[in-house]
Amino acid sequence: xxxxxxxxxxxxxxxxxxxxxxxxxxxxxxxxxxxxxxxxxxxxxxxxxxxxxxxxxxxxxxxxxxxxxxxxxxxxxxxxxxxxxxxxxxxxxxxxxxxxxxxxxxxxxxxxxxxxxxxxxxxxxxxxxxxxxxxxxxxxxxxxxxxxxxxxxxxxxxxxxxxxxxxxxxxxxxxxxxxxxxxxxxxxxxxxxxxxxxxxxxxxxxxxxxxxxxxxxxxxxxxxxxxxxxxxxxxxxxxxxxxxxxxxxxxxxxxxxxxxxxxxxxxxxxxxxxxxxxxxxxxxxxxxx
Amino acid sequence: xxxxxxxxxxxxxxxxxxxxxxxxxxxxxxxxxxxxxxxxxxxxxxxxxxxxxxxxxxxxxxxxxxxxxxxxxxxxxxxxxxxxxxxxxxxxxxxxxxxxxxxxxxxxxxxxxxxxxxxxxxxxxxxxxxxxxxxxxxxxxxxxxxxxxxxxxxxxxxxxxxxxxxxxxxxxxxxxxxxxxxxxxxxxxxxxxxxxxxxxxxxxxxxxxxxxxxxxxxxxxxxxxxxxxxxxxxxxxxxxxxxxxxx
Numbered sequence: 001x002x003x004x005x006x007x008x009x010x011x012x013x014x015x016x017x018x019x020x021x022x023x024x025x026x027x028x029x030x031x032x033x034x035x036x037x038x039x040x041x042x043x044x045x046x047x048x049x050x051x052x053x054x055x056x057x058x059x060x061x062x063x064x065x066x067x068x069x070x071x072x073x074x075x076x077x078x079x080x081x082x083x084x085x086x087x088x089x090x091x092x093x094x095x096x097x098x099x100x101x102x103x104x105x106x107x108x109x110x111x112x113x114x115x116x117x118x119x120x121x122x123x124x125x126x127x128x129x130x131x132x133x134x135x136x137x138x139x140x141x142x143x144x145x146x147x148x149x150x151x152x153x154x155x156x157x158x159x160x161x162x163x164x165x166x167x168x169x170x171x172x173x174x175x176x177x178x179x180x181x182x183x184x185x186x187x188x189x190x191x192x193x194x195x196x197x198x199x200x201x202x203x204x205x206x207x208x209x210x211x212x213x214x215x216x217x218x219x220x221x222x223x224x225x226x227x228x229x230x231x232x233x234x235x236x237x238x239x240x241x242x243x244x245x246x247x248x249x250x251x252x253x254x255x256x257x258x259x260x261x262x263x264x265x266x267x268x269x270x271x272x273x274x275x276x277x278x279x280x281x282x283x284x285x286x287x288x289x
Numbered sequence: 290x291x292x293x294x295x296x297x298x299x300x301x302x303x304x305x306x307x308x309x310x311x312x313x314x315x316x317x318x319x320x321x322x323x324x325x326x327x328x329x330x331x332x333x334x335x336x337x338x339x340x341x342x343x344x345x346x347x348x349x350x351x352x353x354x355x356x357x358x359x360x361x362x363x364x365x366x367x368x369x370x371x372x373x374x375x376x377x378x379x380x381x382x383x384x385x386x387x388x389x390x391x392x393x394x395x396x397x398x399x400x401x402x403x404x405x406x407x408x409x410x411x412x413x414x415x416x417x418x419x420x421x422x423x424x425x426x427x428x429x430x431x432x433x434x435x436x437x438x439x440x441x442x443x444x445x446x447x448x449x450x451x452x453x454x455x456x457x458x459x460x461x462x463x464x465x466x467x468x469x470x471x472x473x474x475x476x477x478x479x480x481x482x483x484x485x486x487x488x489x490x491x492x493x494x495x496x497x498x499x500x501x502x503x504x505x506x507x508x509x510x511x512x513x514x515x516x517x518x519x520x521x522x523x524x525x526x527x528x529x530x531x532x533x534x535x536x
Binding site (some may be wrong): 163180 | 337339363
């Protein structure tokens with residue numbers, strides 16, 4: 001029982017970061033109806049910039065996170081212009097395929113500029129874990145979960161209370177009426193795209209800071225976690241992305257504990273398969289946000 | 290005010306609008322009528338830029354607006370309502386109006402940040418004026434999808450007005466309304482004209498359109514078959530044939 005509680009706590013903490021990654025996908029998908037396969041590579045570019053700032057310029061945690069966010073948004077702008085703005089009138093598959101190509105390109109650029117496989121990232125906290133009634137809480141994980149929660153609350157406020165967020169929902173549900181009300185979907189979509197990249201950058205920075213390192217594989221890893229979490233919660237649904245992220249974290253950490261590390265991903269993908277089968281033909285993006 | 294010159298729209302071989310000329314004068318209500326499939330709604334869609342014209346041009350106050358995309362036509366001064374209601378159902382009533390506040394005046398008086406991330410109090414105050422006009426003030430915070438059919442129609446009109454248009458296009462505003470509702474609609478449209486708004490009214494309900502339009506243009510097969518005052522149009526032989534079938 002104690003193990004289950006401990007696993008669930010650990011899972012919820014990493015799940016907060018998964019949820020941010022899933023939100024990054026969902027926001028782009030909800031407004032633009034486009035899947036951004038370069039999302040992980042965008043996050044990777046940001047993380048490499050943060051690691052470089054740490055190593056070459058001696059920047060601390062906040063500086064590295066700022067560099068990560070800035071470069072993730074800049075890389076996002078590049079992808080948006082190249083794959084989404086330029087192909088706005090084309091079929092959604094065109095944007096998706098070209099974003100796959102840019103994923104490869106960004107990852108190659110990152111690997112050429114910084115050829116080592118692993119780089120140090122400033123640690124979130126080096127405080128020792130807190131022990132209580134047989135449970136242990138890592139302060140850095142707690143900080144990660146708290147920042148992720150804060151970011152989600154801010155996002156929720158933006159989507160529900162600001163004109164920008166409401167316009168994004170208007171564009172997502174009634175694009176023609178939105179245009180005729182004078183809202184330019186492309187602009188709202190671009191802004192949402194960049195916001196999604198910023199959230200992805202934040203999620204990446206939190207995870208890298210907990211691990212104190214970043215590897216070239218992070219882009220692919222972030223893609224998978226984000227896509228699986230988004231799909232678990234229902235593609236395009238914002239509360240679903242949060243629930244999917246938390247669920248993925250909890251399932252993974254329990255599977256790892258009870259079945260062994262090699263089962264961690266097998267159980268998560270097995271569940272993904274089950275959800276896809278069960279929900280087939282029932283995706284209704286943004287209707288319940 | 291609003292001019293349409295030699296406008297045409299062909300869908301494949303179908304000539305939905307075929308060489309149409311229209312001129313809506315400043316401050317008047319121009320009624321656009323015609324049998325089903327005569328090209329009325331297509332004309333509205335062309336004026337708003339929902340799809341590009343096959344040929345011809347659209348002018349607003351001497352400026353050609355044909356090349357402008359949809360959202361720019363609103364800022365240029367054209368707002369519309371829809372025959373099939375298209376509200377933002379997940380947003381509240383007043384938020385629907387907030388979304389339409391994109392006229393140059395709105396942009397000028399609010400900065401970029403206030404326009405997208407703040408400025409709610411001011412936006413709401415302005416929206417409430419239009420909701421008062423549409424008789425929806427007490428429903429301001431309800432979801433648009435929770436309104437009755439008649440209320441949704443009124444909200445459509447309020448949202449169009451919130452964009453501070455110079456020309457308002459009403460696409461069958463009376464469709465599905467009761468006689469009492471049509472009467473208040475009639476009175477509201479008259480008040481808008483009094484306020485100096487130019488209106489292009491597409492309507493099937495003859496009593497309404499004959500009662501309030503200053504002039505009427507009759508379409509059939511995408512072409513203008515008659516134009517004049519309501520009395521002149523009602524007396525026109527071609528119009529009767531179009532509606533009743535060729536005798």
